[in-house]
Amino acid sequence: GAVVSQHPSRVICKSGTSVKIECRSLDFQATTMFWYRQFPKQSLMLMATSNEGSKATYEQGVEKDKFLINHASLTLSTLTVTSAHPEDSSFYICSASPPDRVSYNEQFFGPGTRLTVL
Amino acid sequence: SQKIEQNSEALNIQEGKTATLTCNYTNYSPAYLQWYRQDPGRGPVFLLLIRENEKEKRKERLKVTFDTTLKQSLFHITASQPADSATYLCALDMEYGNKLVFGAGTILRVKS
Numbered sequence: 001g002a003v004v005s006q007h008p009s010r011v012i013c014k015s016g017t018s019v020k021i022e023c024r025s026l027d028f029q030a031t032t033m034f035w036y037r038q039f040p041k042q043s044l045m046l047m048a049t050s051n052e053g054s055k056a057t058y059e060q061g062v063e064k065d066k067f068l069i070n071h072a073s074l075t076l077s078t079l080t081v082t083s084a085h086p087e088d089s090s091f092y093i094c095s096a097s098p099p100d101r102v103s104y105n106e107q108f109f110g111p112g113t114r115l116t117v118l
Numbered sequence: 119s120q121k122i123e124q125n126s127e128a129l130n131i132q133e134g135k136t137a138t139l140t141c142n143y144t145n146y147s148p149a150y151l152q153w154y155r156q157d158p159g160r161g162p163v164f165l166l167l168i169r170e171n172e173k174e175k176r177k178e179r180l181k182v183t184f185d186t187t188l189k190q191s192l193f194h195i196t197a198s199q200p201a202d203s204a205t206y207l208c209a210l211d212m213e214y215g216n217k218l219v220f221g222a223g224t225i226l227r228v229k230s
Contacts (some may be wrong), residue, residue: 043122043222044162044209066151077208084120097216104150104169105216109161 002028002098002116007112013084014118021079026082029074030096035067035108038091050077050094066109084117091115121145122221125210131198133230139193141208142223148210151184151191154203156223165206166193198228 003026013019013068023033031052036044048069049057056069068080091114095107123142131137141151150169155160162168168184168191175182181194193226195202205223 020134032216041222044220045217046217049217089157095161102216104167105218106152106164106167106209107162107218108164109154112161113158114159 002101002108004094004096004108006094006113008038008113009111010114010116012116012118014020015085016083017096018080019084019115021081021092021094021115023077023079023110025075025096025098025108028096028098030077030098031074032042033071033077033081033094033096035069035077036093036095038093038112044093047079050079052077081115084115086117089115089117121211122208122219124206124221125224126222128225128227130227130229133199133228135198137195137198137202137226137228139206139222139224139226141191141193143189145153146210147186147189150211151182152179152209152218153182153191153193154207154209154220156207158205195226198226200228200230202226203228 005024007022025049033050035047037047038044047062048061050069050071052071071077091112093112095109121144152167153165156162159196166182168182179191183192189194205225209218209220
């Protein structure tokens with residue numbers, strides 16, 4: 001089955017620092033990956049669509065200069081939270097769809113990254 | 119914009135019974151609807167997809183129905199087990215692009 005990994009699983013940082021989260025598709029190539037944010041007891045909120053070789057597409061209300069996305073290869077997308085503040089503390093999850101599942105958008109999710117900003 | 123509603127209250131049932139979870143949506147007619155399972159501190163796991171022209175889909179102990187007139191999907195787990203305890207999310211495709219919008223999920227607790 002398709003596997004998506006994320007690193008790190010947990011990160012604690014000081015306010016004002018930047019944090020990078022990696023998302024990898026381990027056994028398939030993904031031209032598109034998705035980044036979500038989930039607050040406690042709330043739904044997954046789509047932040048942006050990461051496109052290999054081109055700029056990411058951000059959802060309304062998501063600051064592209066604060067959440068930098070780089071999709072440098074067909075198996076790796078990174079999300080960098082710049083100048084993190086306590087309100088950025090959340091559970092960040094990425095997903096991707098293998099080529100044979102793209103038609104109906106079956107998403108395989110990473111295990112998530114718990115970000116805590118002090 | 120699309121709006122998805124799932125029961126915000128947890129569903130508590132006895133082992134062996136059938137669990138039924140509801141997903142209602144408004145302002146859109148999705149081409150398909152998906153159900154995911156999410157365990158605490160983990161990413162969601164895909165369970166089932168049902169297309170707009172399908173009334174029902176089954177997979178082992180799982181059954182999903184899709185009523186496009188009522189704009190509702192029901193998710194059933196038969197012969198429920200404590201291991202089925204988790205949060206179940208429904209998701210549907212957005213109006214534009216190959217993206218998903220998720221409901222807030224319903225917590226299911228199966229007691230032995």
